[in-house]
Amino acid sequence: MRYAMAIDTKKCVGCSDCVVACQTENNVPIGYCRDWVTESVTGTYPLVEIEIRSERCNHCDNAPCVRCCPTGASHIVEGGVVMVTHNKCIGCGACIQSCPYDARYSHPEGYVDKCTFCHHRLVEGGRPACVEVCPTRCMYFGDLDQPQSEVSQILARRKWKVLAPEAGTRPQVYFLV
Amino acid sequence: MSTRRDFIKIAATGLGGLALGAGSVAWFRGTSRWAETAAKAAAGFQGRFPTYCEICFWSCAGWTYTDEEGRITRITGNAGDPHCNGRLCPRGTGGVGAYYDEDRLRTPLIRKEINGKQEFVPAGWDEALDLVAERLKEISRKHGPESIALFNHGSPGDHFGHLLKAMGSNNIAAPSFAQCRGPRDTGWYVTFGTGVGSPEPTDIRDTRCLVLIGSHIGENMHNGQVQEMADAIDRGATLITVDPRFSTAASKSRFWLPIKPSTDLALLMAWIHVLIYEELYNRDYVERYTYGFDLLKEHVRNMTPEWAYGITTLQPALIRETARQMADAAPSVIVHPGRHVTWYGDDTQRTRAIAILNALLGSWGSRGGFYFAESVQVPDYPHPEYPTPAWSWQDLQREKYPLAGLAVSNVLVEASLKETEESRRIRAWIVAGTNLPLTIPLKKTLQQAMQDVEFMVVVDTMPMEITGYADVVLPECTYLERYDTLRSLAHREPNIALRMPAAEPMYDSKPSWWMAKQLGERLGLGSYFNYKDYTDVLEWQLQQLGTSLEEMKKTGVKKFPRTSGPLYFQKGENYTFNTNTGKIELYATELAATGYDPMPVYTPHEEPPPGYYRLIYGRAPMHTFSRTANNPNLTDLMDQNDVWVNPRVARLWGLENGQYVHLKNPEGIVSSFPIRVRITERIRWDSVYMVHGFGHSWKKLSRAYGKGANDTELMSKVTIDPVMGGTGMRGNFVTFVTEEPVAKEVES
Ligand code: SF4
Ligand code: SF4
Ligand code: SF4
Numbered sequence: 001m002r003y004a005m006a007i008d009t010k011k012c013v014g015c016s017d018c019v020v021a022c023q024t025e026n027n028v029p030i031g032y033c034r035d036w037v038t039e040s041v042t043g044t045y046p047l048v049e050i051e052i053r054s055e056r057c058n059h060c061d062n063a064p065c066v067r068c069c070p071t072g073a074s075h076i077v078e079g080g081v082v083m084v085t086h087n088k089c090i091g092c093g094a095c096i097q098s099c100p101y102d103a104r105y106s107h108p109e110g111y112v113d114k115c116t117f118c119h120h121r122l123v124e125g126g127r128p129a130c131v132e133v134c135p136t137r138c139m140y141f142g143d144l145d146q147p148q149s150e151v152s153q154i155l156a157r158r159k160w161k162v163l164a165p166e167a168g169t170r171p172q173v174y175f176l177v
Numbered sequence: 178m179s180t181r182r183d184f185i186k187i188a189a190t191g192l193g194g195l196a197l198g199a200g201s202v203a204w205f206r207g208t209s210r211w212a213e214t215a216a217k218a219a220a221g222f223q224g225r226f227p228t229y230c231e232i233c234f235w236s237c238a239g240w241t242y243t244d245e246e247g248r249i250t251r252i253t254g255n256a257g258d259p260h261c262n263g264r265l266c267p268r269g270t271g272g273v274g275a276y277y278d279e280d281r282l283r284t285p286l287i288r289k290e291i292n293g294k295q296e297f298v299p300a301g302w303d304e305a306l307d308l309v310a311e312r313l314k315e316i317s318r319k320h321g322p323e324s325i326a327l328f329n330h331g332s333p334g335d336h337f338g339h340l341l342k343a344m345g346s347n348n349i350a351a352p353s354f355a356q357c358r359g360p361r362d363t364g365w366y367v368t369f370g371t372g373v374g375s376p377e378p379t380d381i382r383d384t385r386c387l388v389l390i391g392s393h394i395g396e397n398m399h400n401g402q403v404q405e406m407a408d409a410i411d412r413g414a415t416l417i418t419v420d421p422r423f424s425t426a427a428s429k430s431r432f433w434l435p436i437k438p439s440t441d442l443a444l445l446m447a448w449i450h451v452l453i454y455e456e457l458y459n460r461d462y463v464e465r466y467t468y469g470f471d472l473l474k475e476h477v478r479n480m481t482p483e484w485a486y487g488i489t490t491l492q493p494a495l496i497r498e499t500a501r502q503m504a505d506a507a508p509s510v511i512v513h514p515g516r517h518v519t520w521y522g523d524d525t526q527r528t529r530a531i532a533i534l535n536a537l538l539g540s541w542g543s544r545g546g547f548y549f550a551e552s553v554q555v556p557d558y559p560h561p562e563y564p565t566p567a568w569s570w571q572d573l574q575r576e577k578y579p580l581a582g583l584a585v586s587n588v589l590v591e592a593s594l595k596e597t598e599e600s601r602r603i604r605a606w607i608v609a610g611t612n613l614p615l616t617i618p619l620k621k622t623l624q625q626a627m628q629d630v631e632f633m634v635v636v637d638t639m640p641m642e643i644t645g646y647a648d649v650v651l652p653e654c655t656y657l658e659r660y661d662t663l664r665s666l667a668h669r670e671p672n673i674a675l676r677m678p679a680a681e682p683m684y685d686s687k688p689s690w691w692m693a694k695q696l697g698e699r700l701g702l703g704s705y706f707n708y709k710d711y712t713d714v715l716e717w718q719l720q721q722l723g724t725s726l727e728e729m730k731k732t733g734v735k736k737f738p739r740t741s742g743p744l745y746f747q748k749g750e751n752y753t754f755n756t757n758t759g760k761i762e763l764y765a766t767e768l769a770a771t772g773y774d775p776m777p778v779y780t781p782h783e784e785p786p787p788g789y790y791r792l793i794y795g796r797a798p799m800h801t802f803s804r805t806a807n808n809p810n811l812t813d814l815m816d817q818n819d820v821w822v823n824p825r826v827a828r829l830w831g832l833e834n835g836q837y838v839h840l841k842n843p844e845g846i847v848s849s850f851p852i853r854v855r856i857t858e859r860i861r862w863d864s865v866y867m868v869h870g871f872g873h874s875w876k877k878l879s880r881a882y883g884k885g886a887n888d889t890e891l892m893s894k895v896t897i898d899p900v901m902g903g904t905g906m907r908g909n910f911v912t913f914v915t916e917e918p919v920a921k922e923v924e925s
Pocket of ligand 2: 056059060066099100101102103169
């Protein structure tokens with residue numbers, strides 16, 4: 001099993017519902033976030049383009065954050081989900097330094113936190129809170145090992161990219177372009 | 178004369194202190210509760226309560242979840258609700274922040290003079306309600322109940338509206354008419370014999386072409402529309418966006434028309450010209466349903482794309498091409514009527530042009546155009562007939578704005594001034610759920626009226642600016658803590674939704690239904706409130722509708738079969754429209770009869786003076802104007818507005834990204850607070866843009882105070898729509914003040 005997410009930049013309106021839904025779902029303190037929205041503008045008026053992306057941990061296949069974690073708090077569970085065991089984490093921040101995507105933050109309670117693909121929901125057969133809430137339904141989630149999953153299907157059908165492929169992390173969050 | 182009502186600036190006793198500890202840290206802790214709440218909900222455990230959102234008019238139905246201690250944790254959409262399909266927008270999801278906001282109003286407050294200084298003194302409910310009832314009774318006895326007006330927005334208006342009507346006044350106005358969507362409903366009414374309706378019955382789900390005129394769906398998160406627009410993008414529908422700003426919608430569009438602001442009407446007329454003279458219009462539809470085609474044809478003869486080019490700066494070829502795109506898709510095409518359309522004072526006429534375009538394309542009543550929405554008629558809980566008011570807003574507007582179908586808030590404000598004729602004067606205001614100082618742009622008139630009225634009671638959950646002018650403030654609990662009227666909003670499928678409390682009201686706040694009933698009883702109108710609890714009303718109504726409170730608590734939403742017929746016109750169907758001619762009036766006989774242009778005429782609007790830029794304002798997806806400006810969850814996403822400046826303009830002024838400037842209008846008004854500069858290619862060089870609802874001057878809003886600029890205060894020029902009294906707000910210009918202006922005392 002290999003969980004992955006695909007996000008359609010053509011449909012995302014940057015509303016940040018995914019951010020609030022994650023905060024209320026995962027008790028992320030106000031002022032912090034596990035997912036965030038970026039907007040890049042290119043061109044000159046009136047020939048302008050925008051790409052809006054809802055970003056989060058890429059649950060990299062080759063995750064530097066896990067490799068560098070001295071305590072083993074950062075680890076990979078079934079389906080390739082990169083997790084942090086809060087009570088094992090000493091808050092040293094090595095993983096924060098090693099992540100090319102700035103996907104982790106220091107929780108005020110002393111550990112490092114980040115997106116878990118809402119693992120607690122996955123084990124119940126649910127989907128991540130951000131995917132469930134998105135008003136434009138621009139996020140697709142599922143198992144890449146299953147060709148019938150919505151994420152496999154959409155990646156087969158559409159053009160996509162990943163962020164900073166040159167970092168060699170093999171990200172598993174895909175952006176449809 | 179010194180002002181009778183000083184604006185009360187700081188919290189008096191009793192408002193200090195935080196209930197929930199530091200505001201900047203999470204308000205609940207521990208592991209995620211998703212699994213257990215879901216399990217409990219599945220087992221019928223009441224850890225999940227139906228509600229419908231109050232953060233915007235869309236009123237999405239959802240579920241409020243509570244944890245084992247009964248604390249509200251999150252809100253999600255109700256999958257059975259056709260208005261939201263199980264997905265709330267960010268504001269709805271962040272609605273928990275409205276509940277946890279530590280700045281909420283906590284107790285009733287009464288204005289008292291202490292040592293020559295006016296202050297708010299916390300009061301018990303009995304004292305506050307007795308006082309309100311006594312003052313209303315006295316004013317009603319002396320001047321008639323009609324002298325009491327209600328300004329409202331959202332659910333509290335239902336309950337206070339009932340109270341007011343029971344007293345014998347019908348002077349009820351919502352700024353959502355004259356400050357927002359009134360022109361389009363009037364424009365639609367004189368064309369199709371009906372308003373557009375709310376939510377708009379746009380069949381975006383099935384459209385092949387969606388045309389947005391300054392309407393920025395995706396930044397306005399009107400939920401169902403955003404969802405359907407995303408679906409339309411998926412299906413490859415053609416989007417055409419007309420906007421001087423490269424809005425999010427523009428970025429999703431196949432055609433973006435970067436129009437010169439204030440010239441939209443010229444573009445619309447040119448499109449009409451192309452449709453007619455290239456014979457692209459829907460001939461069958463026009464012949465069967467419309468009146469005045471030949472008159473229209475003659476009227477637009479010279480309104481060519483070349484003519485429009487000189488006005489709009491849009492290439493004639495682009496105007497022609499987009500008109501053809503619409504015609505290709507017709508009748509599955511929507512030229513969206515917009516929502517906030519009080520722009521230039523000729524807004525009814527601009528919306529008329531949009532209505533005419535839709536008629537020529539045959540989209541009204543067609544799949545992929547506009548469907549015929551239907552709502553459930555919820556029976557009134559039995560009460561005596563309302564007394565007939567001796568006069569009402571209709572009498573105030575009959576002469577001036579005969580075609581305004583609803584009360585014009587600014588007319589009621591004007592009728593509150595001292596100089597108003599005695600017999601038609603408003604003397605007391607009930608303001609429920611609307612922050613008038615950031616809503617009605619006629620600042621001087623509004624300020625004067627607030628001084629001139631003899632009594633003002635404000636009902637709100639938050640200490641908005643308007644509360645500073647009240648004699649009595651009544652703290653309403655949030656929508657998550659109360660029952661309310663059943664939601665019955667038109668859609669493809671008629672439906673109702675229940676709102677019930679997920680927690681006891683915090684502090685000493687109360688639901689509006691309770692306040693209205695208490696006041697009613699004190700005013701001797703108990704027979705209008707013939708129930709113990711609001712659940713009695715709901716239970717009775719639900720029984721009439723063939724369901725029950727118990728069932729609704731489980732489902733939250735109930736759908737009913739349509740009884741009004743199909744969603745669209747049937748092939749060859751004849752139909753009588755509610756207009757003078759029984760047809761869709763391309764030539765509006767109603768406008769002709771009342772002395773207005775029967776067909777839209779483009780007139781140029783004032784241009785910015787040198788060194789000034791047109792002030793365009795709009796929305797951000799995570800806020801509903803002032804309503805959410807202090808919400809901790811939503812300010813976390815966006816805590817201030819930026820002024821968008823084109824790089825060319827920025828260079829001219831030496832502005833840098835992130836720099837703070839003040840804005841100043843030609844009348845010399847300087848923004849109370851600085852605003853951050855965002856240099857972006859997304860805005861034209863002749864305009865600047867900001868999100869409305871920021872720049873609060875009320876210190877009690879601890880997160881919103883002083884954050885960003887308030888566009889309303891910069892609107893010195895308001896152009897009134899002669900047809901329906903709307904307040905056109907886009908005729909204002911600003912320039913940059915880069916030096917710190919002389920400090921001034923900030924008031925609302
Ligand atoms: S909720 Fe969806 S549309 Fe909104 S920002 Fe997130 S991904 Fe984009
Ligand atoms: S995105 Fe960063 S935190 Fe997430 S797995 Fe990759 S390297 Fe680790
Ligand atoms: S669109 Fe958003 S704010 Fe409006 S009612 Fe729905 S969830 Fe609430």
